[in-house]
Amino acid sequence: MVCEVSYITKLMNDRDTKTKRALDAEEKAEQEIRYLSDQISEHDVLYYQFDSPSISDEEYDLLRARLRDLEMRFPKLKSQDSPSQRVGHLASDSAFKKIKHLKPVFSLDNAFSDEQASAFIEKSARFLNLEKNTPIEWIADPKIDGLAMVLRYVNGELISAATRGNGEEGEDVTKNAKTICDIPNSLINYDGPSEIEIRGEVYIMEADFQKMNADRKKEDLVPFANSRNCASGSLRQLDDTITASRPLRFLGYGFTDIGEKSYEDGMKRLASWGIPVQLSLRCRSVDDVIKSFRYFSSLREKNRIGYAIDGVVYKINNLEWQKRLGSSARAPRFAFAYKFRSEEQITTIEDISVQVGRTGVITPVAHVDPVLVGGVVVRRASLHNEDEISRKDVRIGDKVVLRRAGDVIPKIESVIESMRNSSSKPFNFPNLCPSCGSELFREPSKSAVKCINSFACPAQSIWKIRHFTSKQAFNIAGMGEQTIKTFINFGLIRLVDDIFDLHQKRNQIEQLDGFGKKATTNLLTAIENSREISLDRFIFSLGIPEIGESASKELAKHYLSIDNLVSAACALSSSYDPAITPFSDLTNIDGIGSSTATQLRDFFSFRDNECLVRSLISKVKVAPFSHEKIKNSSQFFGKTIVFTGRLETMSRSEAKSIAEKLGAKVMNSVSSKTDFLIVGKGGGSKLEEAEYMGVQCVSESEWARQSSMLI
Ligand code: IVH
Numbered sequence: 001m002v003c004e005v006s007y008i009t010k011l012m013n014d015r016d017t018k019t020k021r022a023l024d025a026e027e028k029a030e031q032e033i034r035y036l037s038d039q040i041s042e043h044d045v046l047y048y049q050f051d052s053p054s055i056s057d058e059e060y061d062l063l064r065a066r067l068r069d070l071e072m073r074f075p076k077l078k079s080q081d082s083p084s085q086r087v088g089h090l091a092s093d094s095a096f097k098k099i100k101h102l103k104p105v106f107s108l109d110n111a112f113s114d115e116q117a118s119a120f121i122e123k124s125a126r127f128l129n130l131e132k133n134t135p136i137e138w139i140a141d142p143k144i145d146g147l148a149m150v151l152r153y154v155n156g157e158l159i160s161a162a163t164r165g166n167g168e169e170g171e172d173v174t175k176n177a178k179t180i181c182d183i184p185n186s187l188i189n190y191d192g193p194s195e196i197e198i199r200g201e202v203y204i205m206e207a208d209f210q211k212m213n214a215d216r217k218k219e220d221l222v223p224f225a226n227s228r229n230c231a232s233g234s235l236r237q238l239d240d241t242i243t244a245s246r247p248l249r250f251l252g253y254g255f256t257d258i259g260e261k262s263y264e265d266g267m268k269r270l271a272s273w274g275i276p277v278q279l280s281l282r283c284r285s286v287d288d289v290i291k292s293f294r295y296f297s298s299l300r301e302k303n304r305i306g307y308a309i310d311g312v313v314y315k316i317n318n319l320e321w322q323k324r325l326g327s328s329a330r331a332p333r334f335a336f337a338y339k340f341r342s343e344e345q346i347t348t349i350e351d352i353s354v355q356v357g358r359t360g361v362i363t364p365v366a367h368v369d370p371v372l373v374g375g376v377v378v379r380r381a382s383l384h385n386e387d388e389i390s391r392k393d394v395r396i397g398d399k400v401v402l403r404r405a406g407d408v409i410p411k412i413e414s415v416i417e418s419m420r421n422s423s424s425k426p427f428n429f430p431n432l433c434p435s436c437g438s439e440l441f442r443e444p445s446k447s448a449v450k451c452i453n454s455f456a457c458p459a460q461s462i463w464k465i466r467h468f469t470s471k472q473a474f475n476i477a478g479m480g481e482q483t484i485k486t487f488i489n490f491g492l493i494r495l496v497d498d499i500f501d502l503h504q505k506r507n508q509i510e511q512l513d514g515f516g517k518k519a520t521t522n523l524l525t526a527i528e529n530s531r532e533i534s535l536d537r538f539i540f541s542l543g544i545p546e547i548g549e550s551a552s553k554e555l556a557k558h559y560l561s562i563d564n565l566v567s568a569a570c571a572l573s574s575s576y577d578p579a580i581t582p583f584s585d586l587t588n589i590d591g592i593g594s595s596t597a598t599q600l601r602d603f604f605s606f607r608d609n610e611c612l613v614r615s616l617i618s619k620v621k622v623a624p625f626s627h628e629k630i631k632n633s634s635q636f637f638g639k640t641i642v643f644t645g646r647l648e649t650m651s652r653s654e655a656k657s658i659a660e661k662l663g664a665k666v667m668n669s670v671s672s673k674t675d676f677l678i679v680g681k682g683g684g685s686k687l688e689e690a691e692y693m694g695v696q697c698v699s700e701s702e703w704a705r706q707s708s709m710l711i
Helices: 004-016 025-050 057-073 090-095 114-128 206-218 227-235 240-244 263-272 286-301 319-325 386-392 458-469 481-489 496-511 517-529 535-541 549-559 562-573 581-587 594-605 607-619 652-661 684-693 700-707
Strands: 098-100 109-111 138-144 147-154 157-163 169-171 195-204 248-255 281-283 309-316 335-339 343-356 362-373 376-382 399-404 411-415 532-534 621-623 640-644 665-667 676-679 696-699
Touching: 025 057, 109 114, 114 286, 114 309, 114 319, 114 335, 114 652, 138 248, 138 286, 147 227, 157 169, 195 206, 195 227, 206 227, 227 240, 227 248, 248 263, 263 319, 281 286, 286 309, 309 319, 343 458, 362 386, 362 399, 376 399, 376 411, 386 411, 458 481, 458 496, 496 517, 496 607, 532 535, 535 549, 535 562, 535 621, 549 562, 562 581, 562 594, 562 607, 581 594, 594 607, 640 652, 640 684, 652 665, 676 684, 676 700, 684 696, 696 700
Parallel strands: 109 335, 532 621, 640 665, 640 676, 676 696
Antiparallel strands: 098 169, 138 281, 138 309, 147 157, 147 195, 195 248, 309 335, 343 362, 343 399, 362 376, 399 411
């Protein structure tokens, strides 16, 4: 899909040649307008619905600019539903109803080497703390490169189909999913619970994909860049006859409780109901895992899988153990994806520029001669930082190895020095910020160069606002990068809190190019709907370096309300002594290290940041953290506990995870704030300290009794 920009350039060049001049200009413009409209619509779907644009903003802008230009020159050819008449696909965003999943849909942790895979397996084993030599079975199945689908069946009848969405709720694509032959409307001989969810992947067979692209070319339509883009675009059609015309398939890989004890048995049961499932391998050791990975890799290399896969997923077979392992904020602890090694290509560095990131870090970016890597045309690759450029001695004009590992940002792997040309030019790292012109700083002993002009630097404020409005933060649909840029340019917003005053600027917004009454209303409604937010999301939205979703949750659990957090953080920032109480209190929270605490302190030590947070609090409603789902009948609910000694019934990590589910805070050391000390074998010095301070001590058996309420 990405090759279209060069196609346009070609058309523009062709236009100048004598032969092409002979062609009827209007006919050609009509062709190109049709082509551009298709392209823009497809990119809109990728950008707005999947958050995974396959071209850069500049390239996208170029497509739109070209369309506008042609429509101005040939007004007759401008259709009412031209993409130039709308901003992205906001309409279709609301066209799909939301469906809440019965259980959250997680993503997976990745391993890229045997060592990483084996480390994951060992960590899970430690967590389970089983008797020595108890084998743990892992099921290996190919990781299909499509899009996740959640099917809900009631009494064996398909009642809904949803995309993954934000993991909690997805978009209702039932009508479209029903056109996929692999998805049964009624399960055969259904004998399961009344309501279940079956999870799996919608994908396209390689051969069907090739044929489809060949047909598109014949019809002068632009081919899809890869089968995943094609599958996702096809499923998100508003017109289900288009979905029906695409060769979509489905394979199951998960289910909610159906009364089975193992994943393997569950999959057999799914198959007996008519759900297609794939070939899986059972592994009983790390060695088996590595062998199975090699096996699937070789099948893939020989093109014997038949559809695109990007790794192998490993899941613990025993469902009881899966339940015990549970999940962290992002991914389950009982499953991981071992990804195939990325594909590499040789290309030339045409230029190097620098980008300003959300936190002000300046990242050098290599602009390369476009190359196809893993089905995607790559034009840019990260060079990480100044040191990396020096270490690899990367120069403009060099031939380099470019690597793209799965979905991650392409990077320059190495320089092929033997091919170096005498005209290659070393890159001089700038001293001034390319966005605001202020002087750049390099932190002592760190490789990152930063612009510390923060919100006053336009490049950073775009990132910060984009992060603030993102799904995991305030989740304001329609407030994408383009809109933010426009609003900043027109002075409608400067800082994130200005978003909540936009309703007073309705008239100005409606005047903007592409913003009619309807789009403005949609946006303002989305903003209104976002005004109430949970404490952890609020903390995350501030975009404080190193305070991601998981740290935000820990902070929310610890401070419970925004007022508590702000006063603690401000007290913290007025003192720079790490030994003082507020700081050590913070680093004592499990999951918050001293560098995270330092970031929080540094953020609030900027008066502007503190004012911004206070202004935000006055405009939105931050719900206090609540342990709603937790069994608050437990004596540990809301208490601070410390573990000591060796626990015999479970590992420390499992104990910690259970404690959190019970609504307790786990600290590493005993202090006057400790409510309980859970004592395992050989209590040690913490036991003495607790006794001295009068902290209540609880035996492991009592702890096990209470925690069993949860498992
Ligand atoms: S299992 C809790 N098995 O990969 C485990 N996922 O990166 C849930 N995927 O969102 C996933 N093939 O869409 C599983 N054989 C497979 C898979 C698979 C593809 C996708 C799935 C998931 C993503 C995670």
